[in-house]
Amino acid sequence: MSFNPLSIILQQNRLTGPNYIDWKRNLDIVLTAESYKFVLTEQCPDAPTGESTQEEIEYHRKWVKADEMARCYILASMSNVLQHQHQDLPTAYDIMNNLKELFGHQDRASRQEAMRKIMTATMQEGTPVRDHILKMMAYLNEIQILGGEIDGETQIDMILQTLPRSFEQFLLNYNMNKRVYSLAELLTELQEAEGLFRHNAQIHYAENGSTSKPKGKKKKK
Structure with missing residues (x-):
């Protein structure tokens, strides 16, 4: 060697x-x-x-x-x-x-601990989706290395259950259209969805937030 x-x-x-x-x-x-x-x-x-x-x-x-x-x-x-x-x-x-x-x-013991982390994981609103998915992928890889077997579709379902409410529309589209993703494809799709959420939020702020005028103090008579 x-x-x-x-x-x-x-x-x-x-x-x-x-x-x-x-x-x-x-x-x-x-x-x-x-x-x-x-x-x-x-x-x-x-x-x-x-x-x-x-x-x-x-x-x-x-x-x-x-x-x-x-x-x-x-x-x-x-x-x-x-x-x-x-x-x-x-x-x-x-x-x-x-x-x-x-x-x-x-x-x-280690496989059970990795499984526990997956089952209790929850992505917090505002957390970059890329960081969260990479962490979940690391847990799944750990289970595989330790001899556990989880099929690809189940892995995707497990990850999707950890997403916050802001991804509800993504989940709805996924289920209605019967999408099939690899882990890498899921990461790409979620990042695109996250970018769209942020873009829409900026538009909403520009249309509503910037037009609201601050209230001034009333002058005393």
């Missing part, structure tokens, strides 16, 4: 046990950036035979190489004791599965 800046993330946060959640979060970042994360969710394809297509041969080669790199990243970022315990396991998936058995209780 060649040295690169990403490996520093793991070297500075080596897995010792109690820091399993933080280590796993950093590992997720590194494996995603290096395009190796798929080996943790996709099974190793069968070894090529004389009847295998070129595409099948290439995919098998790609999977084996990615697994080798992911396994190196994982082992290199462990304490010496944990490294010794896991170095004979054949795949990155096997290593992560064994770590889950050892430290999975941390996953459950």
